[in-house]
Amino acid sequence: MDARALRRAEEASSKHWALSRTFFILLIVILIMYIIYIYIAQKDVYKYKPIYPHWKKKQPAFTACGVPVQNDPIIKVNNLKTYVVSSYIEHREEVKMIRTITIMFRSENAEYHCLLCCNGQNVSVPATYDIHSDHFGFEYGTADVTCQVPKKCTKPTHVAITSQTSKEDRSLQDIHAFQPVRNQEERKDFPYNFTVCISVMYDYDNVLELVQAMEMFKILGVQKVAIYRTNCHPDTQKVLDYYVRQNFVEIIPWNLKPYITVSRGWKKLVSPGELHYFGQIPALNDCVYRYMYQSHYVALQDLDELILPMKSKKWTELLPELERQYNQMGGFEFENHYFPLSIKDPRPEYSPDSWKKVMGVNILEHITRISNDPTQFNNFKVIVNPRLLFKVTVHGLLQSIKGSVRVDPHIARMYHMRSIPNEIVAKRSKKQDTHLRDYADSLIPAVSKVLEEALGNY
Known part of the structure; x- marks a missing residue:
C-alpha cells in the first residue's frame, strides 16, 4: 500500500472513531437525561407521601x-x-x-x-x-x-x-x-381536657366539612380527635395527615371486611351483614378505654354533628356548668336537631369562592332547623367521663357508675347536618337557627388556612 492510500485509510479510521465517540457520548447524554426525567417524574408523582400507618413500608415485627x-x-x-x-x-x-x-x-x-x-x-x-x-x-x-x-x-x-x-x-x-x-397506670391528671371519638370513617370524601369539623372542635376546646378509619378519598387523607402532623388527630386503622361482612346500616333487614354499621360499637368502646386516662372528657359523635353551647361558646365553659347543675353524672346527653342539606342559604360572607373548589358540605350554609317528632325516639350523642363507664353504645351508656342525664336544649344541643327525605322535611315545622354562624369570624379564616396548607392550590 502506497503512502497516499495509507493516509486515506488512517483518515477514514480517524473519522470512524470520531463518529463512534460522538455517538457514544450522545448515547450517554441521552441516558443521563432519561434518568433525570424519570427521577423528576417520580418525584412529582410521590411528592405527597401519606403518613397513614398502613401505607408505610412494613416494619419488622416486634x-x-x-x-x-x-x-x-x-x-x-x-x-x-x-x-x-x-x-x-x-x-x-x-x-x-x-x-x-x-x-x-x-x-x-x-x-x-x-x-x-x-x-x-x-x-x-x-x-x-x-x-x-x-x-x-x-x-x-x-x-x-x-x-x-x-x-x-x-x-x-x-x-x-x-x-x-x-x-x-x-x-x-x-x-x-x-x-x-x-392503661398500665391509673392517672389523676390528663394531657387532654376534651377528646372526640369518630367512629367509623368509611368511603369518606366530605373534605370541606371534615376541615370545618376539626376547626370547630378546636374552637370548642378539643385537644384530640380519634378517628377509626376504614377508607377515604385521597384529599381526605391529605387533610387527616395534616392534622396528624399537628398531633391533633390519631388514626386507628379499622378494617373488618377481611374477616366479617359488615353492614352499612343498623337495620339488618335493610342493610344485610353480620355486624352492625361497620363495627361502630366496638370502636366506640375501644375509644372510651383508649382515652380513659388520657382525657378528662370524651365526646362520642360523628363528623356531621356539633354539640354547641347556647349561652357560651366553648365546652371548657359548658362542662363545668353541667357538672355543677347535674351533680357530676357519668355522661351528658345532647338532643339531636336536624338541619337538612336540601335547604341552603349560600351567602357570600359565609361561602368563600375558594371553598367551592373543595368537595363537601359547607355547614355555614345550613341554618334551617326542622322540629323533632315527639312520638318517635330522638337521637342524642354524649360527652362522658370515661372513668365512670364500662360499656357504651351509639346513643348513650349501657353500663356506668353514675348514669347519664339529658341536657336542656336551651343550655346546649346537637347540630346535625345531613340529608333528610323530602317527605319528612315537608311534614316538620321549620325554624331559622343561625347560632353556628356566631363562630364564623373564627372558623372561616381557620378553615381557609388549613385548606391552603393541606391541599395547596385547591
Whole structure:
C-alpha cells in the first residue's frame, strides 16, 4: 500500500472513531437525561407521601415472650370466630383485671383464656366473657373478655386471647399475635381536657366539612380527635395527615371486611351483614378505654354533628356548668336537631369562592332547623367521663357508675347536618337557627388556612 492510500485509510479510521465517540457520548447524554426525567417524574408523582400507618413500608415485627406483637386491631382468636380489638388494665375492680374488647360470633360457645407476657414468661389464666346487648340482631356483637392478673405477674405487658391453655402443645403456634396491655397506670391528671371519638370513617370524601369539623372542635376546646378509619378519598387523607402532623388527630386503622361482612346500616333487614354499621360499637368502646386516662372528657359523635353551647361558646365553659347543675353524672346527653342539606342559604360572607373548589358540605350554609317528632325516639350523642363507664353504645351508656342525664336544649344541643327525605322535611315545622354562624369570624379564616396548607392550590 502506497503512502497516499495509507493516509486515506488512517483518515477514514480517524473519522470512524470520531463518529463512534460522538455517538457514544450522545448515547450517554441521552441516558443521563432519561434518568433525570424519570427521577423528576417520580418525584412529582410521590411528592405527597401519606403518613397513614398502613401505607408505610412494613416494619419488622416486634416480639414479646417469643410472640409477634401487633399494636393495631384486629387479631383473630385461633380457631374461633372472635376478633380482638384491644386490651386494657381495669383499675376499678377490687382485684387487678385485664379487659379485652372483642367482636364475637354470638352463637359460638367457647372457653377463653388470657395468655399473658409477664416478666419475660408466658402465663395462662382463665377468662370470662360478656356479650353486649346492643347487637341489633346481627350475628356478631361487641364483647368483653376479662381475666384476673395473677399476683406473681407484677406487670402484664402483653396479652393474647386464646381458647387453649398454655399447657397444651399447640397454644403458642395457634396465637396470631400478642397485643400491648394499655392503661398500665391509673392517672389523676390528663394531657387532654376534651377528646372526640369518630367512629367509623368509611368511603369518606366530605373534605370541606371534615376541615370545618376539626376547626370547630378546636374552637370548642378539643385537644384530640380519634378517628377509626376504614377508607377515604385521597384529599381526605391529605387533610387527616395534616392534622396528624399537628398531633391533633390519631388514626386507628379499622378494617373488618377481611374477616366479617359488615353492614352499612343498623337495620339488618335493610342493610344485610353480620355486624352492625361497620363495627361502630366496638370502636366506640375501644375509644372510651383508649382515652380513659388520657382525657378528662370524651365526646362520642360523628363528623356531621356539633354539640354547641347556647349561652357560651366553648365546652371548657359548658362542662363545668353541667357538672355543677347535674351533680357530676357519668355522661351528658345532647338532643339531636336536624338541619337538612336540601335547604341552603349560600351567602357570600359565609361561602368563600375558594371553598367551592373543595368537595363537601359547607355547614355555614345550613341554618334551617326542622322540629323533632315527639312520638318517635330522638337521637342524642354524649360527652362522658370515661372513668365512670364500662360499656357504651351509639346513643348513650349501657353500663356506668353514675348514669347519664339529658341536657336542656336551651343550655346546649346537637347540630346535625345531613340529608333528610323530602317527605319528612315537608311534614316538620321549620325554624331559622343561625347560632353556628356566631363562630364564623373564627372558623372561616381557620378553615381557609388549613385548606391552603393541606391541599395547596385547591
